[in-house]
Amino acid sequence: MAQEVRGVVSLEKGKPVSVETIVVPDPGPGEAVVQIQACGVCHTDLHYREGGINDEFPFLLGHEAAGVVESVGEGVTEVAPGDFVILNWRAVCGECRACRKGKPWYCFNTHNAKQKMTLTSGQELSPALGIGAFVEKTLVAAGQCTKVNPAVTPQVAGLLGCGVMAGIGAAINTGGVGRGDSIAVIGCGGVGDAAIAGATLAGATTIIAVDTDDRKLEWAKGFGATHTVNARSTDAVEAIKEATDGFGADVVVDAVGRPETWKQAFFARDLAGTVVLVGVPTPDLKAPEIPLIEYFGRGGSLKSSWYGDCLPSRDFPMLVDLHLQGRLPLDKFVSEEIGLDDIETAFEKMHHGDVLRSVVVL
Missing domain, CATH: 3.40.50.720 (NAD(P)-binding Rossmann-like Domain)
Structure with a gap:
């Protein structure tokens, strides 16, 4: 049955975000519910709040995330409950013209969960980059989950979900x-x-x-x-x-x-x-x-x-392993650890260049 969890929502353009109760449905075919452990605060989240992406408010913010798969829907084989995963916002379809040419990192038909998370009023939420991870649990397409070595800390792993992967x-x-x-x-x-x-x-x-x-x-x-x-x-x-x-x-x-x-x-x-x-x-x-x-x-x-022309299934596990070997200092990107109630302060620090990444830890 659907669950109620806490999450950070941008209700109106340019207004401060708020922590709201989010309704997360059970995963349908091809979907997964992930318990979020950590999520980085990215400029893209601020762009959503400012209306710089689109005007499909309200937004459930957050997308640089790592966590544990809680449940999966019918037909999901790539991940299973208990898997430690990094979330990605370009789930490869495997069928479009880019994928058929052997260039899945260019996939032109990436996809997200078909069901919508909502506020308790029933109002549908637009998850940032199809993820929405400033939240205790989120619903995504199973293809947005990339299994990696669980020895890595969530605070570090989640950053590969967007900015760090884009740069590398x-x-x-x-x-x-x-x-x-x-x-x-x-x-x-x-x-x-x-x-x-x-x-x-x-x-x-x-x-x-x-x-x-x-x-x-x-x-x-x-x-x-x-x-x-x-x-x-x-x-x-x-x-x-x-x-x-x-x-x-x-x-x-x-x-x-x-x-x-x-x-x-x-x-x-x-x-x-x-x-x-x-x-x-x-x-x-x-x-x-x-x-x-x-x-x-x-x-x-x-x-x-x-997205750094990345293929998550190829690049995320490799980069995590390089970090665990001491060859990629992902920990240096983490400037501070914060809670869900601290997002507005993190936006202000980011705007002034005081941090590389604030990371929400749940």
Whole structure:
């Protein structure tokens, strides 16, 4: 039968969130109920609250989560009750044209639970990124559950569900960073620092962190940055070229997603280099005007990174194992542990750049 649990809801655009009673139905075919153990506070949750994603209020916020499968619906074989899982927001369908081409990380038909969680009034909730995990228990499609080694702490594991995976994947999967390469990362929040950590894992030898906040640049060093550039006082493009023998970086990751930073990334790469856009632009932003001859003359690739072009079933277990081996410092992303009642304060800290990630522990 349906359960009632506590969860964080955004009822109106721009208004403070509130803790409400959430009704979670029993899982139907292809669905699972997961008891949430930890969930990171991501900028995307704030975008939902501010109406920057869509206007389908009320939203059940939270999506960077890990927990234990409590129950599953008919036909579910990939996970079972008791499994420790990370939740993902791109459950692969296995049938669309991308999946049939052997590129399931591009799946064009990802899916979520078909049933809706509700308030006690019966009003349906829109779960953030199809997950909704600032809650004691949530309902998701079973394909959104990726089983990983339970030796990892939930506070760390959940971060792979969004921002950290997006950053690592932007460097390795989308950017193709490899041994001996150079990479510049513009924007050193959680996603940018994850890109730096990914480049370190991949064997990049020149890793340039760019931000306007010296605190964040210092944090970036802890993830492997070999050079730091404060773009508030230094020409970032020239500094990146100086650090790469005047050529520019092999890969430049824009983890901000603004016209100014994208333009910096474009001109800071080497000939035939790659630009990766992983920072999410707001709908009103336009691409900067750049002469078409610059695109032709510089060659290379301009790419967008969807969720780090990850395949959760492949990447989540691997990255957890690398962390447990001491090769990926996921714990450094956790700035503080908080409760469900502390989300608004966490949003404020995130807005001011005081944390990499606040993590809700349930």
